[in-house]
Amino acid sequence: MxxxxxxxxxxxxxxxxxxxxxxxxxxxxxxxxxxxxxxxFEEEVKRISARIDSTGWSPGSTVFTGSSTIRMWKSLEETFPNETLINTGFGGSKASDLERHLFPLVIKFEPSRVFIYEGDNDLWAGVEVSAILTSLDNIVTRIHLVNPDIEIFLIGAKPSPSRWEKKDSYLIFNRMLKEYCQTKEQVQYVDTWKALTDTEGNARPELYIQDMLHLNQEGYVIWAGIFKGYFKN
Structure with a gap:
């Protein structure tokens, strides 16, 4: 052995x-x-959150969040000089992305009001309206679990010329989003479609940058007129 x-x-x-x-x-x-x-979007969300932390923020502010239409609204703060605003828009996002990153983009800032623009990219990517509304409902529920007094504004999809082939889908989404908001306390629907179309209901290319998807300066001036109605000052 x-x-x-x-x-x-x-x-x-x-x-x-x-x-x-x-x-x-x-x-x-x-x-x-x-x-x-x-x-x-994890890294982008971290950068957004860190940037806002570095400049400072106060509870009770108004948060604007959502996809690139919000992110690219560079004149937002000067449009509402009497408001304390936080812009956490992140380009290319869908409602499910905001749902996933809701705390660092919205809840952590203890806002009094939240404006949300999601659904545009979702529809273009083929996401069902029901799935978008489910994500938005989850977002609303989580925000109101933290503070039921927070006012939430869900912004309807805008009429982009580059996505006009899906116009009917966007109109259906907007109608259903409006109906959803009518069933909720402290939740309002913001219609941006009508103001960005002509008298015949067509999109207005002169309101968009070259990609025919994102608003130009003139387009944001029209948006500003819409949103001013939701501020008391």
């Missing part, structure tokens, strides 16, 4: 330990990569 070879055992154990450590390292890298790929 052979004796126990302690030297050989130690060598084999060291090799096993080395392989195990390498496996754990690669597994950790894999998990990190998968995590970063499966949480859309």
């Amino acid at each position: 052979n004796g126990f070879d302690s030297a050989n055992f130690s060598l084999r154990f060291m090799h096993m330990k080395k392989h195990l450590l390498l496996s754990l390292v690669f597994f950790g890298l894999f998990i990190a990569q998968v995590t970063s790929q499966t949480i859309p």
Whole structure:
């Protein structure tokens, strides 16, 4: 019977330990990569939240959030100089993305009012209206669980020339969004469609930048007129 070879055992154990450590390292890298790929907008949301923290904020402000139509509203603060505003818009987002990042983009700022623009990208990507409304309802519910007195304004989709082929889908979404808002306390619907169309109900290309999706300065002037009606000052 052979004796126990302690030297050989130690060598084999060291090799096993080395392989195990390498496996754990690669597994950790894999998990990190998968995590970063499966949480859309995580880094952008962190940057937005950090930027606002660095400039300072006060509870009771008005938060504007949603997709790029909000993010690109550069004249927002000068449009409402008597209001304390926070813009947490993040381009390309859908309602489900805002639902996922609701705390760092909205709830943490303890707002008194929240304006939300989501649904535009969702519809264009083929998301069902029912799924969009479910995400928006989850958002409304979570905000009001924190503070039921927060006023929430859900902004209807705008009539973009580049997405005109889905006009009917957008109109259906807007109608259903308005109906949803009518069933909720402290929730209002903001109609931006009519003001951005001509007398025949067509989109107005002169109100958009070259991509025919995002508003230009003239378009935001019209938007400002719409939203001023929702501010007391």
